[in-house]
Amino acid sequence: MTKTKTKTKTKTKTKTKTKTKTKSSDFLSAAFGVQDEKYRRKIYARFDDIVALLDKNDVPGAPDYDGDGTRRELDDLLDKQADPERDARQAEILDEIDDIITPFLSIFDDAAGAPGSLVRLLTQLQNAGLALASHYKKKFNRPRPHIVDHGIDPTIVVPHHAAYPSGHATQSALLAHGIAEVFAHDPGVVAEAFDVAYRIRENREWAGVHYASDGSAGAAIAQAAFTELRDILDELFVEAIEDVQSYDPGPSPYLGNGPVMDRKPAPKPQVPIDQWTLPRLGIGTADVPLEKGGKGVLVGLLDGPVDVTHPTFQRGKDHAISAELAKTTDPDKWASSTAVINADYHHYHDGRMAFASKGGGHGTAMGGLIAGTSTQGVCEVWGTAPEAKLLPARVTNLVSDTHENRMAVAEAILKMAFGAAPVDTILVGPPFVRPDPASYPDKWGKDTENLGHNDGPCDPLALAILLASFKIPVLIPSGNDGTGKISYPGAPEDFEQVLGALGDAKGRIWVAQMLKSLGHEPDAETLERASDALALHADDPFAGTGIIVVGSAKLSNPANKTSKLVPAHYSQFGRGLCCLCPSDRDENPGAEPDPEAAKKFNYVPAPDILGHGGYAEDPGQLASHQGGEYGFGGTSAATAQSAGMIARMIQERRKSKMHVDGPSIRKAIVDGLGPDYDTRHGYGLLTMGALLPKLAEPVA
Secondary structure: OOOOOOOOOOOOOOOOOOOOOOOOOHHHHHHOOOOOHHHHHHHHHOHHHHHHHHHHOOOOOOOOOOOHHHHHHHHHHHHHHHOOHHHHHHHHHHHOOOOOHHHHHHHHOOOOOOOHHHHHHHHHHHHHHHHHHHHHHHHHOOOOHHHHOOOOOOOOOOOOOOOOOOHHHHHHHHHHHHHHHHOOOOHHHHHHHHHHHHHHHHHHHHOOOOOHHHHHHHHHHHHHHHHHHHHHOHHHHHHHHHHHHOOOOOOOOOOOOOOHHHHOOOOOOOOOOOOOHHHHHOOOOOOOOOOOOOOOOEEEEEEOOOOOOOHHHEEOOEEOOOHHHHHOOOHHHHHHOOOOEEOOOOOOOOHHHHHOOOOOOHHHHHHHHHHOOOEOOOEOOOOOOOOOEEEEEEOHHHOOOOHHHHHHHHHHHHHHHHOOOOOOEEEEOOOOOOOOHHHOOOOOOOOOOOOOOOOOOOOHHHHHHHHHHOOOOEEEEOOOOOOOOOOOOOOHHHHHHHHHHHOOHHHHHHHHHHHHHOOOOOOHHHHHHHOOOOOOOOOOOOOOOOEEEEEEEEEOOOOOOOOOEEEOOOOOOOOOEEEEEEOOOOOOOOOOOOOOHHHOOOOOOEEOOOOOOOOOOOOOOOEEOOOOOOOOOHHHHHHHHHHHHHHHHHHHHHHOOOOOOHHHHHHHHHHHHOOOOEOOOEOOEOOHHHHHHHOOOOOO
16 A cells, blocks of 8 residues: 555545545534534633634624625626526535535545544534634624525525624635645645535525625634634544554554654654665765755745754754744744745744644655755755755645635745745745636736636736746646646646736736736836747747756666666656656555565655654654655655755855856756757756756856
8 A cells, every 4th residue: 555645736536545434424423422522612612712813813804784895796696696507506505504524525435435533523623613603693793695685586595693704614614624734745635625615605605695705704714713723623633634644553642733852752663764866966975065055045935834843944053944933833923924924824823833734744845855954863864955944835725726826826926036035946836726727818808997707817826937937946846647748837838828918918907917916016028028938839938937847757776776767657747847856666556565665765755744644654753764665755856856956056156156047047957957858858867967067157
């Protein structure tokens, strides 16, 4: 059995190991009613604290009771009422009146089903959502839409309580956040969970019982309250994560949220770590020392949660991210810090906990592979640039296909690239879901007040990557589906509609307005120049930009770490691929465990989180190793190692007073690897040996 935690790059149903098939919360409520009463008591004991946190941050704000905004929402409900889709949704609407857990369990229909611990957890989150929604319904007492406009004809019996916020939206969003924590290792599940939550929320509008703003308020309440509920229900979360992710079920003493070294049990002996990829990259020589590299370079990492207390980031009195944040939970210090960006959670009592996760070690592993340092006996893993600094952005919950998600990620990228303390390179890690083509227009009219049914003038995430790439290198994993097209947002086609908007005079007006709403105001000349930046139909369409798409190479013989490196079958390829970097083997989920696995080089050793949400076979270890059946890898590991190498390159180019913008770095990489290009290998295998000889040459 293989634990494939690194290979999900598009929205798919989970193949995660699970225990019990359950299709309704009814039996769980009966079976665990007495046992779980303590969790209900815990929620209600801290309910006032949760409300105080939300009220402090004005979540949710007061609704409109009348006026133009309310009229627009009512008209939208009338439009839905006349749309044939309403009838198509009616069966769902009826099913969801009293049961919103089952739609989430359908995510696991092609696996063994959801474990009972997960359903118990979702039941508690549903109860908490009911309590929170009821509190704010009483506070705001907003009339239902059909009371304000008698032309609205609901398709179900209208509840007798107030409209704002939507209880279904609050509860379903909390369930999505809960699943995102338990399955933080699987972005496909995370994306689908938030899709389900949005569908349930939207169905209440189609039913005619809620304004759209009722649903938005419910989702905001869930986001603001979730980190507190995660703390209250710590035991249930740990149990569910163990049931979903553990290799060998057993006692799980990973409770609490203190620094990782304070909670670490004595680990079991494991295979000694051998960072076999570093010599293949040319790191560990006299010219490229293992313990040095990347000094003065700040790497932006858009990825999953990061444990800032992990020893891989500690450097005596210094720290790869922030020594201050590693020592404090103070929400004000976390909120005001420029050392991290938490795009998932904006409101919390414990900033450190809100930035980390017990269900996903991906961000910690990525950060450590870039800028980690080795701690003997604890985490003996070196990053490829151990003197570089990191600016991590947590964007786990933003992978699903919504314009709002892409706007939030774009804002983080623009802040990193053009903010007061800009980074020197960015790695865009998560597998975001490619937008529906109907989301954005292919023509732009004179009206700059209304885009009709389109979400915006163009994809803001692709736009932000393109603009940032003229200033700094932007690295993107090619993806792990093994297909002949790069995963989003790294395929040339992902930028085609953006170029159309930038190439149209009216489109540029729209784009400028969208960028302004994100706090970025480029001049018109920059936008016009960007419209001609890509040769979309060339083999290498990103030439002239700083967009660097990285694929994986594997050992041709996993028992021999010096064997030839060849493209991994799982590594996506196609036009736009720039280079390859060593990573893990091709996995065969149906294969029997290999008795010789521990002697092989199957994975990339990486720093790991404590507990069952990590990649190490022993949940007490703070690093996963190269041998065995489970570990870290994929194009994520390949791209993280590449980011560290580029940080070293930037450091050396600065010493030589050479250009360090995105296009010049990419050109130097291409020049170093050689002119031969194909869509399976890009320009070849990225090594320091290929890059260092070019450092003394001027850039044209």
